[in-house]
Every structure is written in C-alpha cells, then in structure tokens.
Amino acid sequence: MHISYQLQHTSLEIDMTGFEKSAICPECEGRLRTIDTELICEECGLVVDTDAIDRGPEWRSFDGSSNRKRTGAPLTRSRHDRGLSTEIGYETSLRLTGRKRQQVARMRREHSRARFESKAARNQMAGFSEIRRIVARLSLPVWTTERSCVLFESAQNADLLRGRSIEGFAAATVYATCRTSAISRTIDEVVAVAHADEAELKAAYRALNRELEIQTGPIDPAEYLPRYASRLELARCVEHRASQYVADLRDAGLIDGKNPSGVAAACLYAAAMRVEESDPITQAAAAETGNVSPVTIRSTFETLRDLKCESH
Amino acid sequence: MDTALDRTIRRDISREYFSRERLAEHHYRSFNAFLTRGMQEVVDEKATIDTDIGDKEGEEPVHVELGDVRVVTPRVREADGSEELLYPQEARLRNITYSAPVFMEMSIVKGEEGDQRVVDSTETKIGRMPIMVGSEKCNIAGFTDQELIDIGEDPADPGGYFIVNGSERVLMTSEDLAPNKILAEYDTKYGDEIQVAKTFSQRRGYRALVLCERTRNGLLEVSFPSVSGSINFVTLVRALGLESDEEIVHKVSNDPEVVKYMLENLEEAEVQTEEEAIEALGKRVASGQGKNYQLKRANYVIDRYLLPHLHEDGVEEEDVRINKAHYLCRMAEACFELALQRREADDKDHYANKRLKVSGDLMKDLFRTALNKLARDVKYQLERANMRNRNLSVSTVVRSDVLTERLEHPIATGNWVGGRSGVSQLVDRTDFMGVLSHLRRLRSPLSRSQPHFEARDLHATQWGRICPSETPEGPNCGLVKNFAQAMELSQNVEDEQELKRELASMGVQGIPGLEGTTRTPADD
Numbered sequence: 001m002h003i004s005y006q007l008q009h010t011s012l013e014i015d016m017t018g019f020e021k022s023a024i025c026p027e028c029e030g031r032l033r034t035i036d037t038e039l040i041c042e043e044c045g046l047v048v049d050t051d052a053i054d055r056g057p058e059w060r061s062f063d064g065s066s067n068r069k070r071t072g073a074p075l076t077r078s079r080h081d082r083g084l085s086t087e088i089g090y091e092t093s094l095r096l097t098g099r100k101r102q103q104v105a106r107m108r109r110e111h112s113r114a115r116f117e118s119k120a121a122r123n124q125m126a127g128f129s130e131i132r133r134i135v136a137r138l139s140l141p142v143w144t145t146e147r148s149c150v151l152f153e154s155a156q157n158a159d160l161l162r163g164r165s166i167e168g169f170a171a172a173t174v175y176a177t178c179r180t181s182a183i184s185r186t187i188d189e190v191v192a193v194a195h196a197d198e199a200e201l202k203a204a205y206r207a208l209n210r211e212l213e214i215q216t217g218p219i220d221p222a223e224y225l226p227r228y229a230s231r232l233e234l235a236r237c238v239e240h241r242a243s244q245y246v247a248d249l250r251d252a253g254l255i256d257g258k259n260p261s262g263v264a265a266a267c268l269y270a271a272a273m274r275v276e277e278s279d280p281i282t283q284a285a286a287a288e289t290g291n292v293s294p295v296t297i298r299s300t301f302e303t304l305r306d307l308k309c310e311s312h
Numbered sequence: 313m314d315t316a317l318d319r320t321i322r323r324d325i326s327r328e329y330f331s332r333e334r335l336a337e338h339h340y341r342s343f344n345a346f347l348t349r350g351m352q353e354v355v356d357e358k359a360t361i362d363t364d365i366g367d368k369e370g371e372e373p374v375h376v377e378l379g380d381v382r383v384v385t386p387r388v389r390e391a392d393g394s395e396e397l398l399y400p401q402e403a404r405l406r407n408i409t410y411s412a413p414v415f416m417e418m419s420i421v422k423g424e425e426g427d428q429r430v431v432d433s434t435e436t437k438i439g440r441m442p443i444m445v446g447s448e449k450c451n452i453a454g455f456t457d458q459e460l461i462d463i464g465e466d467p468a469d470p471g472g473y474f475i476v477n478g479s480e481r482v483l484m485t486s487e488d489l490a491p492n493k494i495l496a497e498y499d500t501k502y503g504d505e506i507q508v509a510k511t512f513s514q515r516r517g518y519r520a521l522v523l524c525e526r527t528r529n530g531l532l533e534v535s536f537p538s539v540s541g542s543i544n545f546v547t548l549v550r551a552l553g554l555e556s557d558e559e560i561v562h563k564v565s566n567d568p569e570v571v572k573y574m575l576e577n578l579e580e581a582e583v584q585t586e587e588e589a590i591e592a593l594g595k596r597v598a599s600g601q602g603k604n605y606q607l608k609r610a611n612y613v614i615d616r617y618l619l620p621h622l623h624e625d626g627v628e629e630e631d632v633r634i635n636k637a638h639y640l641c642r643m644a645e646a647c648f649e650l651a652l653q654r655r656e657a658d659d660k661d662h663y664a665n666k667r668l669k670v671s672g673d674l675m676k677d678l679f680r681t682a683l684n685k686l687a688r689d690v691k692y693q694l695e696r697a698n699m700r701n702r703n704l705s706v707s708t709v710v711r712s713d714v715l716t717e718r719l720e721h722p723i724a725t726g727n728w729v730g731g732r733s734g735v736s737q738l739v740d741r742t743d744f745m746g747v748l749s750h751l752r753r754l755r756s757p758l759s760r761s762q763p764h765f766e767a768r769d770l771h772a773t774q775w776g777r778i779c780p781s782e783t784p785e786g787p788n789c790g791l792v793k794n795f796a797q798a799m800e801l802s803q804n805v806e807d808e809q810e811l812k813r814e815l816a817s818m819g820v821q822g823i824p825g826l827e828g829t830t831r832t833p834a835d836d
Contacts, residue, residue, distance in 0.1 A: 097540070126696070129711075133693070136713035137437075139389040167700075183391050195697060195708050227393030 078132065078149040080125045085115065120156060123166055127152050130170035130195060137193035138185060140178065147181070148173040151208070160207045168200030169208075175201065176208055179216045184223045186261050188291050221255060222246045224264035228289050234268060238278045242271035245304055254303050265290030266300035329797050336472025336751045338485070338801040340447040342672030345803060347383055347449055350676045354683055355381045355416065357516050361687045365698050372422050374431075374704065376690060379417030382435070385451050386412045386443050399452065400445050400475055401464035407478030409720055411440040412449055418706045420694075434706045438686060439715025441679075442723055444671065445480075446471020472671075472751045473739050476724045480739040483671040483723070485754040486732075487793070489660060490667045491519065492621045496646040497657040504528040507650040509643035515620040517680050522619055524643035526651055530576050532644055538617040539597055545644060546581040551589035551614065552637035553630070563641040570648045624808070661766055663773035668754060668801065674728065674735060681729045682718035689714045732757070749782070752795040760787040767791065 023032050030043025037051035076083040088108045096104055116122040131148045151173040155161060161169055171194035178185045191198050208214055222243050229239040245267040249255045255263050269286040272278050283301075287294040328334070355378050366373025388398040388408060403410040419433035443449050450471070452460060457467040473482040489495075491514035499508045509524040522536045524545065532545030546560065554560050561574045583589045594606030597613050614636075615629065622635045649655045658665065693709040702708070722728050728735040734755075740746040758764050768790025770780055782794040805811050 132713060133711040136711055136716075137707070139393075139395075141391045167702075183393070185393070193707055195700075195702050223392070226390065230394035230396065 076146065077153070078128055078145045080116070080121050080128060086111075123161070124153065124156060127156075127166045127170045130167055131174055134171060134174045134190065134194050138174070138189065140174070140183070140185075144174065144177050144181065144183075148177045151176060151212070151214075154212060155204075155208055158211050160204075160211055164204055164207060165196060165200045167194065167196040168204040170194070171196045171201045172204035172208055175205060176214050176216070179219065180214060182220070182223055184219045184260075186224075186291060218256070219260040220246075220250075221260040221263040221267065224261055224290070225268065228264055228268055231289050232268060232272075232281055232285060234272055234281070235275070235278050238268065238271045238275045241275050242267040245270055248307060249300075249304060252307055254307065258300065259290075259292055259296060261290040262292035262296040263300050265292060266297045266304065269297055270301055270304055326797070332468060332470055335748055336446065336470040338795075339472035339483075339671050339751060340444055341801075341803065342670035343444045343447045343675065344672070346672035346675050346679075347447065349806065350672060351381050351383070351414075351679060354676060354680050355379075357680075358683055358687060361690050361694075363691050363694050363698075365695060373424065374420060374422050374694060374698065376694070376706075377419045377421055379419070380435075381417075381438075382415045383441055383443075383449055384412050384415070385449050386410050397451055399463050399465065400450070403475045404478055404480070409440070409442060409477055410445065410475035411442045411716070411720070413437050414439050414441045414715070418710070420704050420706060420709075422704075432705045436706050436710050437712050438710055439682075439712045439719065441719055442474045442476055444472060444474055445469075468744070470748060470751060474723050474736075476720055479724075480741075481723050481726075481736040482739050482751055483674050483736050484734070485671075486669045486674075486735070487666050487754050487756045488669055490665050493665065494643055494646050495658040495660065495665065496650045496655065497660075498650070499525075501525075501527070507647040509646040509650075511619070511639075511643065513619045513621040515623060517677060518620055520617055520620055522643075524640065524647055526644075526647040530573060531580060532577055532647065534640060534643075536618050538613050541596075543593065543596060544580075544582055545640065546577055547583050547589050547592050548618075549637050549640055550581075550583055550586055551593050551610070552633045552640070553586055554634070554637045554641075555584075555586055560641070563638055565645050565648065567654075569652055570645065573648050573651070574644075659771075661769070661771045663771065663777060670801070677729055678719060678722055682715045685718050686710070686715045749794060754778075754793050754795070756791040756793075758791055760791055764791070 024030070025032060025041035025043060025046055025048065027046050028041065028044045030041045032039055032048055033042050034040075038047050039049040040047050073083055079085070088104065088111050116125065128149050131152060132145055135142075135145045135148065148170075152169060155169055155173065171190050174194075175185065175187065175190045187198065187201060191201055194201065196204075209216070225239055225242055225246065229242070242264070246255075246263065249263065249267070265286040268289075269281060269283060273280045283294045283297045287297050290297070358378055360378065361376040363374050363376075365371060386398045386403075387395055388402075389395050398408070398410060400410055402408075414437070415435050416438045417433070417435045420431040421428050422431050423429055445452070446469075447453065452463070452465055455463075455465075460467045473480045475481075489512060491512040493511065495510045497508055497510070499506050506528060507526045511522045513520045513522055520537045523534065523542070525533050525535070525542065527533060533542035534545050534548050535542035549560055554563060557575075557578050560578065561571055564570060564574050583592050590607060590610050591603075593613070594603070594610035598606045598609040601609070614633065615623075619636045619639055622639060623632055646655075650657065689711050690709050693711065694704060697704055697709060723736050726734045726736040737750070740750040756767060758767050770790075774780065774793075777796055777799050779794045779796050783790055784792055
C-alpha cells in the first residue's frame with residue numbers, strides 16, 4: 001500500500017518536472033491530473049491523453065460466433081476453485097443415444113464427485129455458499145462476498161474451524177467484513193438470516209478477532225443511521241440532523257460503552273422530534289428498529305438533551 | 313368521395329397510431345400480462361418443491377408449498393442498507409439494474425400424507441425482477457410530462473425496454489411457427505415423395521414435435537419424443553382407446569377413397585385390442601425390461617410426451633387419451649387428403665401459421681427456468697439444513713441471488729434459455745426514429761446463413777401487419793422485419809375454459825370431451 005503510493009508520487013513528480021509543457025492544459029492552461037487511464041485537465045475537464053491500448057473485446061470473432069471475447073469470467077476468490085470449474089454439459093444439438101449416453105452420464109457423475117480434492121475444499125464450498133446466501137439476504141454489495149470468502153479461507157488456513165461450525169464462521173466472516181468496511185450490521189440482523197445461531201456466530205467471531213487480528217474499532221453509530229432512517233421512513237433532513245447529534249455525542253465522549261444501535265435509534269428519535277417538517281416517531285418504534293429497550297432510547301435521549309443544554 | 317375530408321380523417325387516425333402510448337404498446341401489454349398473471353401461472357405450475365428428506369427410515373418427509381407471488385416497484389438498496397425508489401434515469405447513470413424485489417409465500421410442510429403440519433410459512437423475498445420502463449410496475453407509470461421532466465426522464469421516450477447494469481436492452485420479438493396446429497406438407501424419404509402432418513405441441517414451456525407420416529407403401533406412422541423411430545398409427549390409436557376398425561375409420565374420414573386407404577392400414581395392423589397395443593408400445597419404449605415396467609413406461613410416455621397440449625386441468629385422463637386419438641386421426645386425414653390431392657400443402661410463411669413471442673412470453677420462459685433453479689437450490693439448502701439438524705425456516709433456505717442472476721444475466725447478454733442468442737439487444741439510440749424502429753422490430757429464428765428464399769419473400773398475408781419495405785439489406789434481408797404502423801397485436805385469452813364454454817353456447821359440439829372434432833384444417 002505504502003510502496004504503491006510512493007511510486008505514484010514519484011511518477012507525478014517526473015510528470016511535473018520532466019514534461020513541464022505537457023502538464024499544462026492546451027486549452028485553458030489548467031493543471032493536469034491522471035485519473036485511471038486518462039490524463040485530464042482539472043479546470044476545464046478536457047481529456048488530454050488516454051491509454052492507447054483498447055482493453056475491450058476483440059474487433060472480430062475468431063470462431064464464427066457473434067461472441068468477440070476470448071476469455072471467460074475473471075478469477076474469483078469466492079469459489080473454492082477460483083471459478084475455474086469445468087462441467088460436462090448437456091448439449092442438445094448432438095443427440096447421444098443408448099450406451100454412449102449412459103457413458104456420458106457416468107462420466108458426468110464421476111466428474112462431479114471429483115470436484116473436491118479434499119474434505120477442506122468441500123467444507124469451503126459449503127461455507128462459501130452460505131456466505132453468498134447471507135450476503136444476498138442482507139442485500140449487501142457484491143464485493144462483500146469476495147472479502148468474506150477470503151476471510152473464511154484464512155480462517156480455514158489458520159485452522160480455526162476445528163471444533164467450531166462452518167455456518168457460524170460463514171456468518172461471522174460476513175459480520176466482520178461489514179464491520180471493517182464501515183457498513184456495520186448488528187449481530188441480530190445477521191443471525192436472523194443465517195443458519196448459525198448467535199452462540200456459534202459469536203464463538204466464530206471471537207476466534208477470528210483473536211487469531212487473525214481483524215482491524216475493527218468500536219462501531220460508529222452513524223453507520224446504522226441510513227438503514228434505520230429508511231426503515232422508520234424518515235426524511236433525509238432527519239437523518240442528517242441525527243448524524244449531527246451522533247457527531248456531537250462522539251465529540252463529547254458520551255457514546256463510549258453505549259450500544260451503537262441504541263445511540264443511532266435515539267438520535268433518530270430526537271431528530272424526528274426536532275425537525276419541523278417531520279412527524280415525531282414513538283420511542284417504542286425507535287427501540288424496535290434498533291433492537292434495544294425503550295429505556296436505552298430514553299437514557300441516550302436525556303444525555304443528548306443535557307449536552308444541548310450545557311452548550312447553550 | 314370528399315378527398316380533402318378524407319385526408320384530414322386519415323391524418324387524425326395516423327396521428328393516433330403514432331402516439332407515445334401506441335408505439336411500444338405491444339411490449340408493455342405483454343409484459344404487464346406477464347406480471348399480473350404469467351408469473352403466478354408459472355408458480356402455480358410448479359406448486360411444490362419436493363425434497364429427499366424422509367427417504368431414510370424414521371424420518372418425516374418435508375416439502376415446500378409455493379403460494380402467491382408479488383412484485384413491487386423498482387427500488388435500490390444502498391451499501392449502507394437504506395432503500396429508496398429507483399427511477400430509470402438514476403439506473404442509467406449509476407450503471408445499476410432497474411429491477412424490483414419479488415416476494416413469494418412459501419410454507420415448509422412436514423409429515424406424511426394426511427398428517428401434515430406447517431413448520432414455517434412466510435412471504436419471503438425470492439429475488440429481483442428487471443422491470444420494463446413504462447410498464448405498470450415502473451415507477452414512472454402515470455406520470456405527467458412535467459413530472460417526467462422533473463425526474464430527468466424524456467417525456468417522448470416510448471419505454472418498452474429494460475435497464476440492466478445501466479444499459480438499455482430491448483427484447484427482440486421473435487416470429488415462430490404456430491404451436492398446436494396441424495401442418496400438412498410433402499417430404500421425401502429414400503427418393504420417394506411422402507406426406508407428413510406435423511404438430512409442434514406445446515404446453516408450459518415443454519415443446520414436442522409430433523409427426524404423422526404416410527410412407528410409400530401407404531402405411532401411417534407416428535413419431536414423437538422419447539420413442540426412437542416411429543410407431544404404427546393403428547397401434548398407437550388402439551393404445552389410446554379407439555379399438556374397433558369401424559371407429560378408427562370413421563374418426564379419420566367418411567370419404568370413400570380415404571376409407572380405402574384406411575382399410576389398407578387396418579389390414580396390416582399388428583394388434584387388435586387396447587391391451588395388446590399398450591404391450592406393443594411398451595416393447596418399443598422399454599425393450600429388454602420387465603413386463604410390468606414396460607406397461608408402466610408405455611402409459612407414462614403416452615401421458616407425458618404424446619401431444620402434451622391436449623392436457624388440461626380438470627379433464628379426465630381417459631378423455632384426454634380419446635382426444636389425443638382424435639387429434640391423431642385429424643393428422644392422418646391431412647396426410648391422406650394431401651396424397652389424394654384434395655388439399656395443398658400448408659404454407660409455413662402464411663401469417664396465420666406464425667406466432668409472435670413478445671417480451672412477456674420471453675420473460676415467462678426465463679422466469680420458469682429461474683424458478684426451477686431456485687427450487688433446486690431450496691431443495692439442496694433444506695436437505696443440508698436437515699442433515700445438520702437445523703431448524704427449517706423459509707428465510708434461511710431461500711437464496712435470493714439465484715433467481716436475480718438467472719433473470720438478469722440473459723437480459724444483459726442476450727443468451728436466452730433454450731440456447732438462443734441475441735434475444736436482447738442494446739436499444740439503438742442513434743436517433744429517435746432509430747429507437748422507435750428498434751422497439752417495433754421482429755426477428756425470424758431462421759439462420760441467416762442459409763438461403764430460405766420463401767421465408768424472406770414478402771407474403772400477401774403480411775398486408776397491414778408487417779412493413780413491406782423496412783428490412784435490412786444483406787444476410788438478414790427479409791428475416792428481420794418491422795411492424796406496420798397500424799399493426800394490432802392480439803393476445804392469448806386469459807381463461808381458456810371460459811372461451812370453450814362460450815363456443816359451446818354458440819353451438820359448437822363436443823367440448824371438452826370431443827375436442828378434436830371442433831378443429832378445422834390448419835389452413836385458414
């Protein structure tokens with residue numbers, strides 16, 4: 001990470017010193033910047049130079065079909081074989097009959113049995129399919145699958161699965177990925193859609209956290225706000241106000257040791273009350289959304305109120 | 313005639329036909345029909361998902377019952393978990409798919425027949441369905457021009473396409489040979505001319521070609537899927553329950569010359585009774601197996617693979633078989649009439665013998681295979697969960713990405729189920745006329761590398777339906793066509809039973825018991 005940044009930095013310097021003339025926009029003399037494969041002007045947006053190589057598909061097909069691609073799908077970490085599996089298909093155009101068909105059917109069966117080289121690979125496939133299922137149920141972005149699968153694989157390599165459940169690890173890797181990517185989900189939300197129960201998830205997550213040193217801090221309550229706001233059908237301005245409240249509480253050091261889900265729900269409750277265009281919500285509704293008790297909502301609300309009084 | 317007035321009236325009509333609602337109407341009418349009843353029909357066909365749980369000793373069997381299916385309007389789920397309505401322009405700009413969540417009622421049922429109890433029953437999200445812009449589930453449906461402009465939409469845009477990963481894809485209307493119709497034609501076999509009656513029998517996405525041939529020695533033979541080679545006509549008809557010589561002859565025709573041909577066939581008959589016929593069929597479909605299995609297999613093949621379109625819910629199996637026999641007799645009649653030159657061969661290019669598959673029909677095919685895939689996955693998940701002694705609950709056995717992927721991928725690539733490619737195309741946005749022309753284009757499934765001169769020719773029956781001049785030059789000439797301006801596309805009826813009752817009330821006899829007799833020869 002650090003090295004690549006340095007490289008980029010030096011190349012920019014060469015650009016600035018070595019080709020001083022080309023570093024100015026020919027149209028408006030603005031500064032030029034490289035973004036992805038394009039050299040563009042920061043002032044007027046003119047594209048001065050692009051990558052000369054066309055990395056798109058071929059211009060003509062080589063096998064007579066309309067498909068111009070020469071490769072398949074990219075490799076993926078979310079399959080036990082990196083997505084390079086072969087299957088003996090069912091070609092409808094060439095009709096096989098009698099013994100030949102039976103032979104192909106046997107080959108197909110043996111081939112599917114030989115898909116896994118070891119018990120670990122088989123377990124991995126089970127874990128990955130559970131990860132995919134949880135990610136789809138939670139409507140998480142697709143890249144979470146990839147990251148969760150990588151985490152699952154490292155857990156397997158570190159021999160963490162022994163004596164713990166595969167499904168627990170699948171759920172825990174998804175939970176951990178969400179936490180490290182700042183799109184936290186609560187444990188309850190994950191457990192609700194996972195095969196694993198809460199104890200299994202927690203055991204697996206503890207093991208991951210201890211052995212693999214996942215980079216997580218306390219959860220920022222702000223991560224829960226958009227989701228809770230849309231579940232409570234609150235307007236954008238309410239959500240915005242609530243995120244200010246969260247920031248205020250954080251700055252005053254008043255959220256340490258509190259349930260972030262409860263803080264988020266309480267801030268939304270307070271914001272809905274304060275913003276004039278919005279109808280206030282009940283404490284019960286806020287508490288249910290955050291999966292905490294109304295008492296938690298009240299106590300956080302009071303903390304927030306006291307904080308506001310002090311500052312005035 | 314007052315030509316000036318005539319012209320203004322003509323212009324008014326023309327303008328009506330060119331209104332925004334009309335130009336892509338066939339697309340959203342078809343897609344709306346798919347959303348309102350097509351999807352539910354597909355789910356009802358499937359009805360249950362059976363599992364292998366319960367095959368072992370001391371285990372209770374488990375199956376899943378499928379209930380009502382429901383689609384909401386398109387919305388987007390952000391990474392932070394919030395959910396909002398999605399409008400087409402946002403989908404285009406953000407390169408996302410304009411699709412709506414699909415929900416289905418599912419109940420997991422445990423226990424033997426008679427002692428069943430529901431373990432879990434919930435309406436769960438099963439995936440996302442791409443939604444056609446301008447259809448009734450589209451978020452811009454019913455918007456005024458000003459509202460459309462406010463959300464960044466072009467008020468003149470006709471809609472009728474999907475947005476998948478930000479690119480607009482239109483499903484090409486395809487022109488297929490009409491299913492469930494008898495087409496009589498000449499063919500050659502070993503250098504001799506023979507007469508063939510063909511039917512593409514189609515029911516619920518299953519398509520079976522049934523052929524009835526009159527060979528050079530005047531004998532009738534029938535071939536259909538799952539039976540290699542062909543079967544003697546008389547044997548098959550007897551297996552279906554038409555036993556006596558007299559019955560068979562009269563069901564075919566009363567024409568003395570045809571009767572003569574028929575008697576030749578009956579003289580050569582291999583079997584005389586229904587039992588013998590089924591035995592003979594059993595020997596063909598399961599040769600070398602035990603006799604009981606042969607009979608079972610023969611009955612299965614008759615009910616499953618022979619003329620499947622004659623099956624109908626609520627009609628006795630017995631009646632269906634007689635209907636099948638009558639239908640085969642009509643095919644035989646067509647062969648003989650062709651042999652006696654009482655009729656001409658049917659014209660495949662006649663527009664009465666064509667059916668158009670529009671977006672809704674194509675989506676129905678897609679949804680059927682996607683649902684089957686989902687069902688297989690649910691079965692697998694259930695069996696796994698059961699093996700590991702987990703609680704069986706609907707929310708933990710449905711993987712919603714399975715259906716989503718199966719629906720989106722074909723629309724994004726054009727590789728449809730059944731091995732057809734190029735079904736979906738990127739909407740031609742060269743100019744506005746390009747869009748209109750593209751949405752009203754239709755494609756013949758015939759190969760463009762072969763001559764097919766007759767298929768490319770302009771046919772008289774295309775008058776008023778297909779534009780006589782708009783077709784590309786080059787290899788696709790005459791295979792890619794465009795709708796005429798005033799073309800009206802009729803849809804299939806919602807309730808066939810009602811149609812039949814109506815026909816019966818108008819004096820048509822023999823419905824539904826004697827369906828075959830109501831059919832006219834296939835050339836209109």
